Amino acid sequence: MILSGCQSPKKPTVQGSANVSSTTSTQKSKKTTATTSSESSSGNSATSSSQATAASSSSTDVDAQTQDNSPTNVTENRAATNHIVSADSYAYSAAEVQTAMTGQPTTITQPTVFLTFDDGVNQTMTPRVLQTLAEQQVHATFFVVGNTLTNAANQNMLQQEYQAGHGIAVHSYDHNYNLLYPNRVANAAAIVREYQQTNMLMTQILGNDFTTKVWRYPGGHMSWRNLAPADAQLKQLGVTWIYSP
Numbered sequence: 001m002i003l004s005g006c007q008s009p010k011k012p013t014v015q016g017s018a019n020v021s022s023t024t025s026t027q028k029s030k031k032t033t034a035t036t037s038s039e040s041s042s043g044n045s046a047t048s049s050s051q052a053t054a055a056s057s058s059s060t061d062v063d064a065q066t067q068d069n070s071p072t073n074v075t076e077n078r079a080a081t082n083h084i085v086s087a088d089s090y091a092y093s094a095a096e097v098q099t100a101m102t103g104q105p106t107t108i109t110q111p112t113v114f115l116t117f118d119d120g121v122n123q124t125m126t127p128r129v130l131q132t133l134a135e136q137q138v139h140a141t142f143f144v145v146g147n148t149l150t151n152a153a154n155q156n157m158l159q160q161e162y163q164a165g166h167g168i169a170v171h172s173y174d175h176n177y178n179l180l181y182p183n184r185v186a187n188a189a190a191i192v193r194e195y196q197q198t199n200m201l202m203t204q205i206l207g208n209d210f211t212t213k214v215w216r217y218p219g220g221h222m223s224w225r226n227l228a229p230a231d232a233q234l235k236q237l238g239v240t241w242i243y244s245p
């Protein structure tokens with residue numbers, strides 16, 4: 001679910017690594033922040049993407065210091081996060097997005113759509129999604145399943161997502177309900193382990209400038225019992241989970 005800002009009125013706040021990208025919609029309708037996630041066995045299911053409009057990833061408010069510095073100098077002072085430097089201009093913190101989805105006031109004042117794609121990466125849908133996003137000049141957040149990243153071709157696909165300026169988030173390692181929620185009851189240790197395992201693997205693939213602290217529960221947040229301990233442990237790690245209110 002993400003997007004890139006085409007007319008962002010101000011530089012979005014970037015808080016550590018828990019960021020998703022955003023796109024500001026030019027539509028005059030009410031806020032269309034995506035709230036639902038569909039699952040697909042074929043991977044890369046889309047979240048309420050129909051209202052996204054073409055967005056430029058160019059930034060008009062990058063400060064002079066950033067523009068003048070070499071990429072090396074930029075990254076020296078920049079905490080590891082889930083997107084490349086150029087995405088800072090349109091990335092919003094996941095916490096702020098989650099707040100907006102509950103209808104509470106945030107700095108997101110324009111009608112904004114956040115596009116997310118779950119269950120990748122793979123060699124069929126992911127290239128098509130990337131191509132469409134590039135054609136439309138919008139950005140998204142990919143909620144990636146860790147066990148898809150064990151071969152070179154899929155690791156390259158993750159690199160393409162990252163280098164294209166999209167946000168990278170975790171959608172568990174195994175996407176196995178029986179491991180995450182045995183008898184429909186959340187296993188907090190397993191959930192946290194799958195987050196950490198996937199984030200570590202992603203960092204190995206994308207480099208030390210990368211870490212992600214954005215998580216989405218497979219099957220949604222409302223489907224399982226006793227998620228509070230897992231929520232608390234993720235929060236303790238600084239991880240924000242995206243769910244539909």
Ligand SMILES: [Zn+2]
Pocket residue numbers: 039040118119171175218219
């Ligand atoms: Zn899923």
